Amino acid sequence: MAEQGGPADLSTKGAYVSGGKEFQRDTNYITTRITADGRDGYPVEPGRYxxxxxRACPWANRAIIVRRxxxxxxxxxxxxxxxxxxxRSWTFDLDPGGVDPVLxxxxxxxxxxxxxxxxxxxITVPAIVDVPTGQVVTNDYPQITLDLSTQWKQFHRPGAPDLYPEHLRAEIxxxxxxxxxxVNNGVYRCGFAGSQRAYELAYQRLFTALDWLTERLTNQRYLVGDTITEADVRLFTTLARFDPVYHGHFKCNxxxxTEMPVLWAYARDLFQTPGFGDTIDFDHIKKHYYVVHTDINPTQIVPSGPDLANWLDPHGRESLGGRPFGDGTPPGPPIPSEVVPAAHGPLGDASRR
Structure with missing residues (x-):
């Protein structure tokens, strides 16, 4: 969800730290919604959007997981x-000719x-684009995933989980x-802190929250209720990036x-659940943060570590009970065009060393 400057600036270098200041995230997004009743002029329609x-972006990663x-x-x-x-913005350099084949x-x-x-x-991701007009509809990432759960319900697969059950919404x-x-924004407040004091305050807030999460998850498998919900999706994408990026690059150290036993087991449990780990591209994650944030990593050197094969180690969280998909079922394998290359996952990472 990185934010870029105006169209004249072609530099890959970004300025993310304001000297002497605490990091403040701009949360003024495009709040247009795609809904079942089309109240904002954009009704839910298969194939329209x-x-x-x-894959590098934790905020976009949430939408990838929920859609899947x-x-x-x-x-x-x-x-x-x-x-x-x-x-200027994110580019479609993975596609032939550097052009999105649909848009x-x-x-x-x-x-x-x-x-x-x-x-x-x-100019942020995730964003949903109206294909017929080529116009962005929304980049309001917290609302996007909630609307996928509630407004797109008619088109959910058979056995899709209820990630935002009505009776648990207040707690979620x-x-x-x-x-x-x-946590999600806390790691950025550490990494983009503009003063020692701002960093130390952000660091304390982050680890106080991680301690709270440890206590909450010690005796229950998921954050809210006994199934996976939107809350778990939102925490997972930060945990997946913690050791590869946030621990060193953002000084969350x-x-x-891997040294927080409860959260580490919880993260592995989700990673090994279909729809979570199979969306994670560690290669993209490391390249994004270490190459783009040149004001905190001016050499743009991407670290070789850490070892990622341990994401596949047994987690033991089944002993806490819980039903990952409730009365539903796991999703099938990713569609071929959306499979993360094996070399960008835990086993591929291990094979390179």
């Missing part, structure tokens, strides 16, 4: 940007400008809010995830 993501768990691949296509971007554009910025000429806010919202402010 394209979800644009980058709900089985929406056949009704909502997905365009995948490469792991790095310039200051016919080289960068997601073009879809933003098609609806909002000269759009001055962050409460937990997800703390996860966002203290009180402990590695």
């Amino acid at each position: 394209r979800l644009v993501v980058a 768990l709900l089985g929406l691949e056949d009704v909502l296509s997905m365009g995948i940007c490469g792991p790095t971007h310039d200051r 016919g554009i080289e960068r997601i910025q073009d879809a933003y400008f098609a609806r909002f000429p000269g759009y001055e806010r962050g 919202d409460e937990v997800a809010h703390r996860v966002f402010t203290e 009180r402990e590695k995830l």
Whole structure:
């Protein structure tokens, strides 16, 4: 969800740290919604929209996971940007000719400008684009996943889990809010802190929240209730990036995830659940953070470590009970065009050493 500058700036270098200041995330997104009743002018329609993501981005990763768990691949296509971007926007450099085959554009910025000429806010992923007009509909990432669960229900696969059950929504919202402010965004407040004091405050808040999560998850398998919910999706994408990126690159180094037994087992449990680990591209994750954030990694050297094969170690969380998909079933394998290359996963990482 990196935010880029104006169209004249072609540099790959980004400025993410404001000297002497605490990191403040711009959360003013395009709040247009795609709904069953089309209240904002964009009704849910199979094949009409394209979800644009980058596997490197934790915020986009949430949408990838939810779309896959709900089985929406056949009704909502997905365009995948490469792991790095310039200051204008994410680019489709993974596609032949560097052009998205459905939208016919080289960068997601073009879809933003098609609806909002000269759009001055962050050109972010995930974003959903209206294919017939080529215009961005929304980049409001927290609402996107909730709407996939609630507004697209008619098109969920048979056996799709209920990730946002009505009777648990208040608790899910409460937990997800703390996860966002203290953990999802907390790692960025550490990494992009503009002063020692701002960093230390952010560091304390982050690990206080991780300790709270450890306590919460010690005797229950999932964050809310006995099944996977939206809250677990939101925490997982940060945990998956913790040791490869946040521990070193963002100085979140009180402990590695692998040194926090409860959270490490919880993260492995989800990683080994269909729909979670099979969306994680460690190669893209490391390239994005270490190459793009040149103000905190000016050499752009991408670390070789850490060892990632241990993501596949037994987690033992089954002993806590719980039913990952409730009364539903796991999703099938990813569609061929969306399979993460084996070399970018835990086993591929291990084979390189």
